[in-house]
Amino acid sequence: MAEPVSAGRPGRIRRRGRPSGAGAPPPVGRRTARAAGAALLAVLLPGGALTGCGVTDSGPSAAGAPAAGARPADAAPGLRVYFVARNGTWPVTRAAPAGAGPQRALDELLAGPTADERRRGLTTALPAGTHRVRAEATAPGTVDLYLPWLVPELERAAVNQLVCTAAAAPGIPGGGRPPDVVVRVHESGLSGEPWTVTCDETGAADPRTAGPPGH
Numbered sequence: 449m450a451e452p453v454s455a456g457r458p459g460r461i462r463r464r465g466r467p468s469g470a471g472a473p474p475p476v477g478r479r480t481a482r483a484a485g486a487a488l489l490a491v492l493l494p495g496g497a498l499t500g501c502g503v504t505d506s507g508p509s510a511a512g513a514p515a516a517g518a519r520p521a522d523a524a525p526g527l528r529v530y531f532v533a534r535n536g537t538w539p540v541t542r543a544a545p546a547g548a549g550p551q552r553a554l555d556e557l558l559a560g561p562t563a564d565e566r567r568r569g570l571t572t573a574l575p576a577g578t579h580r581v582r583a584e585a586t587a588p589g590t591v592d593l594y595l596p597w598l599v600p601e602l603e604r605a606a607v608n609q610l611v612c613t614a615a616a617a618p619g620i621p622g623g624g625r626p627p628d629v630v631v632r633v634h635e636s637g638l639s640g641e642p643w644t645v646t647c648d649e650t651g652a653a654d655p656r657t658a659g660p661p662g663h
Contacts, residue, residue, distance in 0.1 A: 527553045528616035528626075530609045530651060531561050531570040537608045537651035539616065540565060549619030550583035550591050557581075557613045573605035583614050586632075588622030591615065592642070594634045599643065599660030604653075607660075612647035630656065 527542040542556050558579060561570045575597070582594040591614045599607060611633070615626035627649060632642040643659035 527556055527618065529553060529556045530612045531565065532573050532605050532609065533570055537605065537612060538570060539651065544618055550585055550614050550617035553613050553617035554581045554583045557609060573603040573609060581610065585620045589620065589628060590630045590632065591617065591620060592632045592634060596636050598635045599633065608652045611645050611653040612651050615647040
């Protein structure tokens with residue numbers, strides 16, 4: 449795998465000047481340690497299971513930027529649901545029954561992370577309680593999202609979850625990568641044109657028209 453919320457910069461390592469015998473090879477102990485480190489990387493990197501994920505069995509760790517919005521080309525079909533990790537929104541894959549579309553993806557999001565996902569450090573920023581979010585693929589490459597809230601009432605991470613889960617949903621005619629899908633957000637009690645956003649490569653809502661959060 450990858451959240452929505454920010455990791456600190458690593459400190460700089462000050463290099464010491466080399467001793468006068470800098471041209472000499474390092475002691476055998478150092479060569480052995482370097483060889484062991486290289487061997488360990490060779491084991492870990494090809495599988496990718498232990499690198500670049502940021503969420504382990506003991507919780508999320510600082511592994512770089514949040515997960516990108518695009519689905520990998522070799523990803524298995526399924527629902528891509530966005531939850532929140534320490535360094536941003538983080539997608540998980542759920543099984544998609546035949547004919548599943550944006551509504552099923554949003555229903556899975558509102559159900560919240562599973563017990564196993566919570567043990568791994570994933571949470572949700574959506575308000576507690578029973579809520580209904582309606583999602584429809586109404587035009588090629590477009591999802592209409594009908595919320596029971598006003599966007600400014602929600603945490604930014606919650607908006608990211610909603611928008612990116614809708615954009616990554618299956619069953620969108622002409623849909624492709626999440627950043628290429630337009631999400632039209634209709635807020636409770638408001639008439640007029642919806643707020644138009646996309647899900648960017650970091651898993652965040654990227655406005656395309658003026659609107660929330662300030663209205």
